[in-house]
Amino acid sequence: MKQIQVYVLDLNKIDGRGDFLCPRCGNEISPDDPTETAYSILEAIVSNHGLDEIIIRCNKCESELHLTGFSLLQKLSVHF
Numbered sequence: 243m244k245q246i247q248v249y250v251l252d253l254n255k256i257d258g259r260g261d262f263l264c265p266r267c268g269n270e271i272s273p274d275d276p277t278e279t280a281y282s283i284l285e286a287i288v289s290n291h292g293l294d295e296i297i298i299r300c301n302k303c304e305s306e307l308h309l310t311g312f313s314l315l316q317k318l319s320v321h322f
Contacts, residue, residue, distance in 0.1 A: 260274075
């Protein structure tokens with residue numbers, strides 16, 4: 243049985259436009275990639291306050307990445 247690696251990534255700590263490398267294999271993950279070649283969206287977790295977390299899978303190494311930090315993005319979008 244293959245063991246799945248799980249990582250938590252805080253988007254507030256990522257520089258740039260949201261692109262980052264998979265912590266396990268270095269595969270480039272970009273929010274601008276609509277093809278799901280590099281990653282697949284597994285689940286979006288939403289609360290009364292909006293988006294809390296997105297869980298994606300790296301399609302290269304099959305690691306599970308939990309993306310957090312959306313609360314700051316929601317606060318910023320309210321001010322624009």
